[in-house]
Amino acid sequence: MKFVTYEFEGKESIGIMRGDKIVSIEDIxxxxxxxEPKNMVELIEKYTEDMLDxxxxxxxxxxxxKLLSLDDVKIKAPIPYPKRNVLCLGKNYVEHAREIKITRIAGTGIPEEPIYFTKVASPAIGHEDEIKFSYEVTKQVDYEVELAIIIGKxxxxxxxxxxxxxxxGYTIVNDVSARDLQGKHKQWFKGKSLDTFCPMGPCIVHKKDxxxxxxxxxxxxxNGELxxxxxxxxxxxxxxxIISDLSKGMTLKAGDIICTGTPSGVGLGFEPIKVLKDGDTVECSIEKIGELVNKVKVI
Structure with missing residues (x-):
């Protein structure tokens, strides 16, 4: 099953995708x-495996x-307002660890232990929403496609x-990052937590699928370039x-979002760095989940 948060006629609701249609959780x-669960986190907290079956x-x-067409609704991030910061891993693919050049933060070696950080999503933006930023704040905005785990209990x-x-289940997150802010502040939180820097979606695919x-x-x-x-x-x-290590002494909660890291090919890995520009289209895709597409708008 694919779970979505969507807006229809000015009301935000949650539903289940059936092909190009949506069945509302309210009707079910x-x-x-x-x-009826009020939002996606409440659904995750209340609906047991037996109920979902x-x-x-x-x-x-x-x-x-009643079926709603995807053309008639606005798909939002599955969890627009996470209850806690999004949990993230840095440098979790070998080739990405090798391509990173900002050595002041975590070096260029292959990590022997997971590198954890968090980012704010308030709200996370959805499919076809705009990634917005000002050149007065950052001039080196980068993309990072990641598989995100949604904790169920x-x-x-x-x-x-x-x-x-x-x-x-699982969803897609684009861990948008301001590389100049990462280097300036010698940590990752600020540069990854600017408004609109957490595109998520388009859905949560249940783990059974x-x-x-x-x-x-x-x-x-x-812009079509892989x-x-x-x-x-x-x-x-x-x-x-990841789940075992993160949970040592720290309770993972239903609805928590864990981004598992990004593969090589980020803008920072090119010489010169390939930064995102006004009008760019970023398309993140993961097999069995779908596509998360966002345009860039410099404000």
Whole structure:
């Protein structure tokens, strides 16, 4: 199942994509006599695996749900306002670790332990929204396509072999980054947390639709030029390791978003650096999830 947050006739709702149509969770909840979740995080917190199986079953058997066309709605980030900062990994693909040139932050070697940081998404922007920034703030804006894990239930000290039990699903995040701010401040938080710097979506794909271990083609193009092209099987620290390691002494909560790192081909890896410019189109895609497309607007 693919879960989406969307706006229709001025109202924000959540639903399930069926091809190029959407069934609202409100209609499904009413049909099942369940309490309607108000947003995606509440759905993740309240809907058990058994409940989701029942939803899938009723969608297959019934054909009388009202269907909304994707052309008639505005797709938003699946979780526009995360309850906590987005959790991220730096330098989690070997070739990306080698291409990084800002040595003042984390060096150019292959990390022996995961490099964690967080970024603000308030809100995360969605498919076809604009990445906006001012040259008065930054002149080196970069793209980073990443597979993001959506945590499905609270957990602490999770064993690697149990990691999949704590996953709800997966989405795409473009970890937009101001490289000059990263270098200036000698850390990653500020340069990755500017407004609109967290495109997310277009949907959350439930984990049942993506075999474990997760091995998905991951790509990013700018104005049609393929820049990043890899597979999530190339992660240095894989998903079970990430979830287990992050949860040591720290509770992961339902609805948490974990970005697993970006492959090589970012603008910073070119000589000279290929920065994003006004009017650029950035297309991030991950197999089985879809495409996340955003235009750049310099304000």
């Amino acid at each position: 909840a009413n049909c099942m006599s369940w309490e 029942k939803v899938e079953n009723i969608l297959e058997k019934r054909g009388d749900f 609270d957990g602490i000290n999770i064993k690697k072999e149990d990691a999949e039990d704590y996953i709800f 993506i075999p474990f271990p997760v091995e998905l083609n991951i790509k990013c193009s700018v 820049r990043q092209n890899s597979n999530t099987k190339n992660l240095i620290f894989d998903i079970p390791y």
